Amino acid sequence: MADFETPKFREYPVVPQIKEGEMAGDGPFVSRAEFDTDLGYPGELPEDWKEKTLDKMGDLLGRYRSLQVFMDSCIKCGACTDKCHYFIGTNDPKNMPVSRQDLMRKVYRRYFTFAGKYFPKLVGAVDLTEDVLDEWYNYYHQCSECRRCSVFCPMGIDTAEVTMAAREILANVGKAQKYSNQIIQKVYKIGNNLGLPGPALEGILEDLEEEVEEDTGVPVKYNMDKEGCDALLMTPSADFFAEPHIDGLIGYGKVLHELGITWTVSSEASEAANFGLFIGSYDNIQRVSMRIREAAIKLKVKRIIFGECGHAWRVAYSFLNTLAGPFDFLDQNYPIPQHILEVTYGALQEGKLRMNKEENDHLTMTFHDSCNIARASRMGDYPGGQFDIPRAVIQAACNNFVDMDSDTIKDATFCCGGGGGLLTDDLMELRIKGALPRMEALKQVTEESGVTNIAAICAICKSQFTKTLPYYGFEMDAIMSVHQLVSEAIVMTGSEQEKDLDGTDEEEAES
Amino acid sequence: MSAFYALLFTVAFLVLIIGLTKKIIQYSRVPAPLKIPVTPAPLTKGGVAIRLAKETILFTALFRSNKWTWLFGWLFHVSLFVVLLNHLRFFIKDVPLPLVLLQNVGEYAAFTMFIGLAGLLIRRIFVARVKYISSPSDYLWLILLMVIGFSGIVMRFISHTDIVAVKEFSLGLLAFDWQALPTDFPLMVHLFLVAVLMILLPFSKLLHIPGLFFAPTRNQVDNPREERHIAPWAAELDAEKNKAQPK
Ligand code: HEM
Ligand code: SF4
Ligand code: SF4
Numbered sequence: 001m002a003d004f005e006t007p008k009f010r011e012y013p014v015v016p017q018i019k020e021g022e023m024a025g026d027g028p029f030v031s032r033a034e035f036d037t038d039l040g041y042p043g044e045l046p047e048d049w050k051e052k053t054l055d056k057m058g059d060l061l062g063r064y065r066s067l068q069v070f071m072d073s074c075i076k077c078g079a080c081t082d083k084c085h086y087f088i089g090t091n092d093p094k095n096m097p098v099s100r101q102d103l104m105r106k107v108y109r110r111y112f113t114f115a116g117k118y119f120p121k122l123v124g125a126v127d128l129t130e131d132v133l134d135e136w137y138n139y140y141h142q143c144s145e146c147r148r149c150s151v152f153c154p155m156g157i158d159t160a161e162v163t164m165a166a167r168e169i170l171a172n173v174g175k176a177q178k179y180s181n182q183i184i185q186k187v188y189k190i191g192n193n194l195g196l197p198g199p200a201l202e203g204i205l206e207d208l209e210e211e212v213e214e215d216t217g218v219p220v221k222y223n224m225d226k227e228g229c230d231a232l233l234m235t236p237s238a239d240f241f242a243e244p245h246i247d248g249l250i251g252y253g254k255v256l257h258e259l260g261i262t263w264t265v266s267s268e269a270s271e272a273a274n275f276g277l278f279i280g281s282y283d284n285i286q287r288v289s290m291r292i293r294e295a296a297i298k299l300k301v302k303r304i305i306f307g308e309c310g311h312a313w314r315v316a317y318s319f320l321n322t323l324a325g326p327f328d329f330l331d332q333n334y335p336i337p338q339h340i341l342e343v344t345y346g347a348l349q350e351g352k353l354r355m356n357k358e359e360n361d362h363l364t365m366t367f368h369d370s371c372n373i374a375r376a377s378r379m380g381d382y383p384g385g386q387f388d389i390p391r392a393v394i395q396a397a398c399n400n401f402v403d404m405d406s407d408t409i410k411d412a413t414f415c416c417g418g419g420g421g422l423l424t425d426d427l428m429e430l431r432i433k434g435a436l437p438r439m440e441a442l443k444q445v446t447e448e449s450g451v452t453n454i455a456a457i458c459a460i461c462k463s464q465f466t467k468t469l470p471y472y473g474f475e476m477d478a479i480m481s482v483h484q485l486v487s488e489a490i491v492m493t494g495s496e497q498e499k500d501l502d503g504t505d506e507e508e509a510e511s
Numbered sequence: 512m513s514a515f516y517a518l519l520f521t522v523a524f525l526v527l528i529i530g531l532t533k534k535i536i537q538y539s540r541v542p543a544p545l546k547i548p549v550t551p552a553p554l555t556k557g558g559v560a561i562r563l564a565k566e567t568i569l570f571t572a573l574f575r576s577n578k579w580t581w582l583f584g585w586l587f588h589v590s591l592f593v594v595l596l597n598h599l600r601f602f603i604k605d606v607p608l609p610l611v612l613l614q615n616v617g618e619y620a621a622f623t624m625f626i627g628l629a630g631l632l633i634r635r636i637f638v639a640r641v642k643y644i645s646s647p648s649d650y651l652w653l654i655l656l657m658v659i660g661f662s663g664i665v666m667r668f669i670s671h672t673d674i675v676a677v678k679e680f681s682l683g684l685l686a687f688d689w690q691a692l693p694t695d696f697p698l699m700v701h702l703f704l705v706a707v708l709m710i711l712l713p714f715s716k717l718l719h720i721p722g723l724f725f726a727p728t729r730n731q732v733d734n735p736r737e738e739r740h741i742a743p744w745a746a747e748l749d750a751e752k753n754k755a756q757p758k
Contacts, residue, residue, distance in 0.1 A: 018639055063744055065543040066727050072534070073722025076649045077584065078634070078641035079576040093643045102644065114714045115648075123715075124646030150549050152576035154566065154584075155719055156726035158549065282544060282745065318546045318735045325739050335736055375549055378733060383551030411551065 004429040006471045007089055007436045009443055015082045022092035027138035028426045031176040035185045039284055044174040050128055054111055056169045057104075061112065066161040071108045073155045074098060080149040080157075085414045086142050089433035094139050097149035097159040103136055104166055137175050140166040142430055144420035145278065146371035151411050163420070164280025171279060179424035180275045187288055192237035192271035198224070201270055204240050212250060216495040220257040222249075223264035225299065231256070231263040232296050234272040234316070234337070235307025236459035245462055248308050248481030251490070252340050255483070256305075258492050259347055263305065266295035272312035273459065278421030285315060286323045293324040302331040305338050308481055310370035310419065310458030313339060317377035339379050341457065344486060345389045348396050354491040356501060360398035365485070366451045367391055367403065368438065368465075369413035370458035384410075390457055390482055397489040402449040408441040416456070418464030428467075435468040442474070455480045513680070513692040516702055520684055523709040530713025531721065538725040542742035552733035559732055563724060580634065587627030587656075593620035594663075601681040618667065625660045628653055648715070655704055662701040672698045 033043025046052055061068045080097040082088070087095040094100065102124070109116030109125035116125030126132065145160035170176065186195045196204075205222040212220045223229060233256075239249040256263050269291040276284030296304055304327075306316050316337045321327065327336045335342065347353045367390060373379070379386045387410045395401050408414050417434030445451040456462050456479060465479035491497045553559050565571045570588075574581045597617040600606045632653045635641050666672045673693045683690035692698075711717070724730060741749070 015640070018643060062541060063544065063742075065538060065541040065725060066547060068541045069538055069722050069725045069727075072718040073716070073726070075716050075719045076641075076644050076646075077573070077580055078638065078644060079573055079580055081640040081644065083576070093640065096640060096644065098644050121647070122651075123648045147549060150728050152572055154570050154573040154576075155723055156549065156566070156572070156729035158547065158728045161547070161728075283748075286748075321736055321738075322545060322740045322745075337736075376547070378550055378552075383554060383733065386550065411549075 004432070007433055009436075009440055009472075016088055016091045018093040019091040020093060023086075023090045023095065023138075023142060023430065024092075025138055026134070027141045027177075028422075028424055029178040030137075031171075031178040031181040035178065035181040036171070036174070036176050038185050038188060039171075039176075039181055039279075039281070041171045041176055041181075042174050043176075046173060049130075049133070049173045052173050053128060053133065053169055056172045057108070057165075058112070060165045060168065061108075064161070064165065066158065067165050070101065070155075070157045070162060071105055071112075074101060074105065074157055075155060077154060080153050080159075083149045083152050084143075084159075085146075085148070085417060085437045086144070086430065086434045089417070089436040090142075090430070092142075094135075095142055097153075097157075100139055100143055100159050101157065101162045103132075103139055104162055107132065133170065133173070133175065136166050137170055140170070141177055141422065141427070144371070144415045144418070144422055144434070146415035146419055147375040148371065148412070148415065151375060160420070164277075166280075167278070167421075168280040171281070176279065177421060179426070180279050180421040184275045184279070184284055184288065187271055187275070187291075191266075191268050191291075193273050193275070194237045194240075196237055196240060196270065198267035198270075201240060201265070201267060205265070208246075208250060208253070212253065216254075216492060216497060218254075218257065218492045218495045220253045220492075221262070222253050223262075224270075225267050226262075226264040227298075228300050229262040229264045230301065231261055231303040231305045232269075232292075232299055232301040233263045233265050233305050233307060233340075234269065234292055234312070235265065236273045236309040236312060237271045238459040238463060239307055240270075242459075242463060243466070244477065244479060244481045244484055245308075245459055247484035247487060249483075251481065251483030251485075251487030252305075252307055254487055254490050254492060255340070255344050255347065255353065258353060258490065259343070261303075261343070264299060264301070266299060268298075269295035272306055272309045272316070274312060274315040275421060277311055277315055285319065289315065289320055289324040292320065293327070296327075297329065303334050303338060304330065304336060305340055305343060307340050308457040308459065308483060310372035310460060312459075314372040314376040340483065341389050341393055342379050344393050344483070345380070348393065353396075354493075354498075355396050355486075355489045356491050356497065357397060357399045357489055359488045360485055361400070363398055363453050363485075364400040364402060364449065364451045365394055365398050365480075366401070366442065366445050366454050367394055367409070367482075368416065368454055368456045368461060369409055369411075370456060370461050371413060371415050371419060373457065374411050374413045387411075390455075393482055394455055394485055397485040402445050402451050404441040404445050408437065414438045414441070416458075416461040416464040417468060419458075419460050423460050423464060431464060432468055432471050435464070435472070439468065439472040439474075443472070446474075453478050453480050455482045455485060457482050512694055512699075514689060516692050516706075517680075517684060517689040519703070519706045523706040527709040527712055534713055534718060535721050538721060542744060543727040543731070544740075544742035544745050546731055546733075546735040546740050547727050548731035548733050549728045550733060552731065554733055556732055559730055562729060566723065566729060579630070583627045583630030583634065585627075586623050587631065590620040590624030590627060591656075593617050594624060594660075601678050602685060604682065621660055621664050621667065625657060625664070628657045628660065632657070652715070652717075655708060659701060659704045659708070662697045662704070665697045666695075666701065670695065670697060 036043035106126045115123045143163040150158035183193045239245045274288045379389045414437040679690045680692045
């Protein structure tokens with residue numbers, strides 16, 4: 001494995017000791033000019049970087065109320081200090097949310113407040129130097145923008161907002177992160193994060209159709225660029241090939257087929273993810289979002305449905321209407337956009353889907369709430385629907401379900417450790433260490449309640465789990481998609497499964 | 512001496528009001544371009560009012576977060592609130608009955624306030640994580656408030672001050688008719704530090720008072736699918752883009 005130690009499970013979750021400098025370093029790979037310029041950034045440190053940094057900071061303070069208020073209102077109460085999974089996993093005090101904010105707040109105070117201009121020592125203000133920028137780069141790339149800290153902050157301070165602003169400022173002085181910028185550039189050039197070209201995608205979808213028909217005897221369609229379908233499916237590109245993501249995609253197809261909803265993906269907008277969010281760039285979030293609008297118009301669909309992806313759902317639910325609306329050309333009888341879980345859950349409520357839960361009897365499931373869905377969006381028509389709907393769908397597909405410790409689920413969920421643009425190999429140490437609290441909670445339910453598998457509804461979580469689970473002594477394939485469970489249990493009309501079930505009943509009746 | 516204090520308080524009052532107003536205007540002018548309430552969030556404005564009221568009165572998030580900090584922090588703030596109410600009698604000629612009644616309980620609020628502050632100070636000094644995030648001003652605020660509280664307790668229970676004269680002084684301040692102030696030491700300290708607090712408040716972390724209400728994470732309604740939410744600068748950006756590439 002790698003040259004760091006996987007953290008040990010703690011006896012019981014005691015508050016960690018602080019170890020200064022534990023995660024000091026250079027941070028992830030810095031982007032190259034070729035990726036940056038497409039996104040509107042200079043790609044190198046300009047000579048007047050200091051003015052540029054302060055200008056950009058002033059600019060953002062004037063654009064984002066969140067940033068302006070949060071810079072002032074922290075009371076240093078310390079309530080957030082033990083809430084971040086990266087602090088818990090690394091013990092580095094600069095990973096305490098308030099210290100992370102302070103990296104910027106110290107500069108804010110020095111240049112933008114009376115107290116910091118005249119009494120810097122008293123209020124802990126510091127001069128802006130290149131070292132300060134380097135420290136920003138390192139520690140603002142140790143935050144997954146998960147918002148857990150904001151739930152516990154009496155002032156509602158969301159460190160994710162500060163992190164996004166910091167990354168935007170850094171990018172403007174040539175210190176953007178390679179991983180995120182390269183991916184956004186691929187989205188612009190090719191259409192998705194992975195750089196899968198249209199023909200490759202089409203081949204994959206054709207294979208899926210064959211596979212599903214072989215399994216079930218039902219000709220479920222996985223269309224690409226087909227005009228005039230009911231719905232445009234926006235799903236993270238990992239769903240097209242990664243495990244267990246693709247099993248989820250198979251599941252969406254089966255559900256939509258059974259409900260008679262025709263759908264297609266778009267080769268030009270073959271990616272639900274929006275890394276513009278991670279780098280804090282309004283411009284880029286909008287540019288990535290506009291592809292969805294354009295695809296929906298071009299393919300003449302009536303609905304937009306999103307697959308299982310955490311931050312994509314945040315951007316879709318919370319921002320899409322604002323950034324790329326109004327969607328007056330879509331059918332207004334459905335939520336715009338709608339989550340695939342809302343579709344499945346609604347159909348289950350109406351008794352439109354037949355499920356054979358016994359297919360999943362060998363599993364005891366638990367559920368990992370993804371941060372962006374739990375704390376930055378909603379499903380259904382009441383607050384907290386984002387917690388109940390996935391659980392209800394899992395329980396409709398599987399008889400055995402156990403929740404993890406209540407301090408680690410729902411709006412107190414711990415990040416998987418790989419969100420916010422950190423799902424890159426050059427941050428592996430951070431990713432493994434940051435997974436500690438989630439792994440501990442999982443360990444507890446495996447020991448106490450015999451949980452075998454954990455389901456998630458986020459492409460990043462799923463990829464991150466396949467990496468972290470082995471480090472902590474679990475099986476890599478313990479992570480599943482929620483619609484993978486649905487896919488196993490669903491009994492489509494006219495399928496082999498239906499014949500088996502109904503046939504078996506008759507045989508039993510005869511004997 | 513009296514003139515100095517009268518002047519000090521007039522200045523302090525102006526700085527406090529102008530400083531806070533400027534900050535509030537600044538906060539309300541800066542747009543909040545995207546919907547970012549921390550969910551689950553209320554679906555209506557009424558729901559948001561309840562959410563904010565609970566945070567302000569009960570410190571709900573802090574309660575979930577850390578019971579000790581909540582205990583001391585809440586004790587301090589509630590006591591401070593009672594103490595402030597009690598001080599109203601210096602500024603109202605005929606004290607209304609509720610305030611008179613409150614005085615009986617209010618006497619002890621100074622002690623609970625002191626206990627709360629002491630608890631917070633101890634936490635700040637002895638909990639390594641909190642110590643790590645503290646700068647000198649964080650300790651000084653607590654000490655400042657403790658000295659204000661302590662000097663108040665001294666006047667109330669040990670070396671009494673001529674309250675009638677103090678009331679004449681404060682009423683005089685309001686009427687711009689400066690009166691003589693008793694000059695005993697605890698009162699001098701008490702009033703001087705209160706003025707310092709008023710002057711520094713708009714430049715300090717005590718901006719958490721308006722800040723709490725302006726946090727978009729707490730004060731936004733969760734309805735982004737139903738309503739678009741476009742900040743003025745974002746609308747300008749949109750207009751520019753549409754001009755650049757007409758559809
Ligand atoms: C709307 C009214 C207010 C609310 C909702 C509020 C809320 C809070 C909360 C939640 C904390 C953090 C917990 C703690 O450490 O106690 C805090 C800290 C603090 N507040 Fe307030 N506050 C309010 C008004 C005031 C006022 C009027 C003052 C003083 C003049 C004040 C002074 C402080 C101080 C000094 C701290 C820091 C305590 C420490 O250092 O640990 N607050 N406030
Ligand atoms: S947003 Fe999440 S990762 Fe970032 S500081 Fe807060 S708890 Fe940590
Ligand atoms: S909980 Fe909020 S107010 Fe308290 S120290 Fe952390 S960021 Fe500051």
